[in-house]
Amino acid sequence: MVIFAFALWALFLNLIYKCLKKFRSNRLPGPSTISILRHATAKYSHLTLSKWAQTYGDIFQIKLGPIRIVVLSDGKLIQEVFDESEYVGRADKKNLQLARPYGMASQGAVPKEQRTFTVRYLSQPSMESFIQEEISEFLTWMSSHEGQMVEMNQRLTLAIVNTLWKILSGKRYPQDDDRILRVLDKENKLNESLSRNPLLLYPPLAELFPRITGWHDVITLAEDIRDDYEQIILECEIDDVKSEHPSFIVEYLREIENSSDPECDFYKDAGKNSLVTTLADLFNEGLTTIPVTLSWAVFYISKFIDVQLKLQEELDKVVPRNRRPCLADRSKLPLPYLEATIMETLRITSSVSTGAMHKTLADMKVRDYEIQTGTWIIANVYHVHHDPNAWQDPDIFLPERFINLESGSVNSTNFSTGEKTCLGETIAKDEIFLFLSNIYQTFNTVLDENESAGVTCHHKPEIVLQPSDFNVLLTRRT
Numbered sequence: 156m157v158i159f160a161f162a163l164w165a166l167f168l169n170l171i172y173k174c175l176k177k178f179r180s181n182r183l184p185g186p187s188t189i190s191i192l193r194h195a196t197a198k199y200s201h202l203t204l205s206k207w208a209q210t211y212g213d214i215f216q217i218k219l220g221p222i223r224i225v226v227l228s229d230g231k232l233i234q235e236v237f238d239e240s241e242y243v244g245r246a247d248k249k250n251l252q253l254a255r256p257y258g259m260a261s262q263g264a265v266p267k268e269q270r271t272f273t274v275r276y277l278s279q280p281s282m283e284s285f286i287q288e289e290i291s292e293f294l295t296w297m298s299s300h301e302g303q304m305v306e307m308n309q310r311l312t313l314a315i316v317n318t319l320w321k322i323l324s325g326k327r328y329p330q331d332d333d334r335i336l337r338v339l340d341k342e343n344k345l346n347e348s349l350s351r352n353p354l355l356l357y358p359p360l361a362e363l364f365p366r367i368t369g370w371h372d373v374i375t376l377a378e379d380i381r382d383d384y385e386q387i388i389l390e391c392e393i394d395d396v397k398s399e400h401p402s403f404i405v406e407y408l409r410e411i412e413n414s415s416d417p418e419c420d421f422y423k424d425a426g427k428n429s430l431v432t433t434l435a436d437l438f439n440e441g442l443t444t445i446p447v448t449l450s451w452a453v454f455y456i457s458k459f460i461d462v463q464l465k466l467q468e469e470l471d472k473v474v475p476r477n478r479r480p481c482l483a484d485r486s487k488l489p490l491p492y493l494e495a496t497i498m499e500t501l502r503i504t505s506s507v508s509t510g511a512m513h514k515t516l517a518d519m520k521v522r523d524y525e526i527q528t529g530t531w532i533i534a535n536v537y538h539v540h541h542d543p544n545a546w547q548d549p550d551i552f553l554p555e556r557f558i559n560l561e562s563g564s565v566n567s568t569n570f571s572t573g574e575k576t577c578l579g580e581t582i583a584k585d586e587i588f589l590f591l592s593n594i595y596q597t598f599n600t601v602l603d604e605n606e607s608a609g610v611t612c613h614h615k616p617e618i619v620l621q622p623s624d625f626n627v628l629l630t631r632r633t
């Protein structure tokens with residue numbers, strides 16, 4: 156009897172041990188609550204995430220009470236996970252959605268018709284003429300500042316804002332137009348208030364404590380911007396529906412007008428609400444990411460003169476000096492060094508350092524770990540591009556690493572993959588290519604000596620990692 160009781164007890168203990176072992180082995184590793192709280196207000200969250208990835212591996216969790224964020228720090232794993240349609244939920248990023256469940260960045264299933272329409276519109280060859288028009292203005296401004304030290308960052312931002320505005324509304328405004336400057340100012344304030352308090356980068360916390368974290372101010376500002384977009388659409392509706400000028404808004408309004416299927420993304424009021432949100436998404440994303448990437452590229456090209464010379468030598472071989480570079484040069488006559496410089500800029504800066512938050516729409520399993528419905532997922536983009544196991548000297552700017560090398564992985568981590576992949580990838584790459592090739596065909600830029608002394612330019616702690624302001628000496632090429 157004693158032996159039997161003993162055996163039963165041993166069996167019971169063994170069962171408990173196995174259950175505990177299984178439970179522990181299925182628990183994602185991750186930093187302790189104290190460590191999370193210590194780093195919650197850290198200025199540079201991308202560096203903290205990278206440090207944690209080195210300690211806890213390709214997949215770890217940040218768990219704070221009921222809040223659980225799963226962080227993916229390996230390129231292939233990110234692709235694998237984001238390619239599954241169950242991971243396309245959006246964290247409740249009200250800054251993008253402007254507090255309404257519409258538009259492409261909305262939480263639920265992906266509005267496929269809107270995505271297809273937007274990608275198709277933004278990839279049209281006619282977009283090039285809008286970009287080239289703005290580049291002409293930019294080159295004129297550069298010519299008038301020859302021989303001077305200039306701050307390029309703000310000027311590039313204005314040029315990109317104008318291009319986007321023209322593409323979206325069909326109208327070109329003067330660069331000091333009140334309306335554009337006001338919307339730009341509000342969009343900047345929105346991004347600033349999002350980045351001022353890093354706690355806002357953990358949306359669940361922001362929603363739990365809206366006033367302390369400043370979430371309440373963000374929403375108020377976002378609603379205010381939404382009113383501006385509604386007004387702009389109304390004007391386009393009154394003025395432009397019969398206009399011959401193509402524009403995103405006018406084409407979108409036509410889709411709404413032609414839609415008679417209540418299931419369609421463009422149908423009636425839902426279609427109109429989506430247009431406002433989509434406009435805000437496109438403008439907000441476009442005006443931050445393209446100028447930042449361009450500024451970083453100019454910074455590195457002005458700092459490393461050998462890169463600038465190689466790039467100009469390559470341009471001279473492909474494009475005669477008496478005509479301006481265009482997109483056809485890229486496809487017909489490849490410019491591998493320029494493309495490699497753009498890829499290296501995207502890699503080293505990884506400006507959208509954690510992508511946009513995803514949320515699981517069903518219970519899932521990733522590498523034996525159970526991920527429950529509603530879990531937040533982050534792609535640790537900055538770490539993937541700075542992992543010393545994947546890149547030799549990751550902090551050194553070296554376009555050569557992309558010559559004759561498959562650049563697909565950097566591309567897919569920067570712009571993401573799957574159904575929620577970036578909508579502005581084509582237009583972003585076209586603009587960066589056209590601005591850089593046109594600037595360096597005609598001009599040289601040299602970084603201010605004082606700024607050259609530092610190894611890298613510091614990030615401003617923003618949602619999108621930006622360079623600090625810097626000046627370059629502008630001269631015309633001989």
Ligand code: HEM
Pocket residue numbers: 237259260261436437438440441442444445448507510511512513568569570571572574575576577578579580582583
């Ligand atoms: C260098 C430039 C850019 C980079 C690195 C970039 C990167 C990204 C990333 C990582 C995402 C998140 C994708 C995901 O959640 O899986 C995203 C989403 C998005 N991007 Fe971009 N982007 C850039 C330029 C642009 C531009 C120029 C536009 C618009 C004109 C744009 C519009 C959007 C929109 C609307 C989304 C949300 C898509 C959705 O939720 O379905 N992006 N982008």
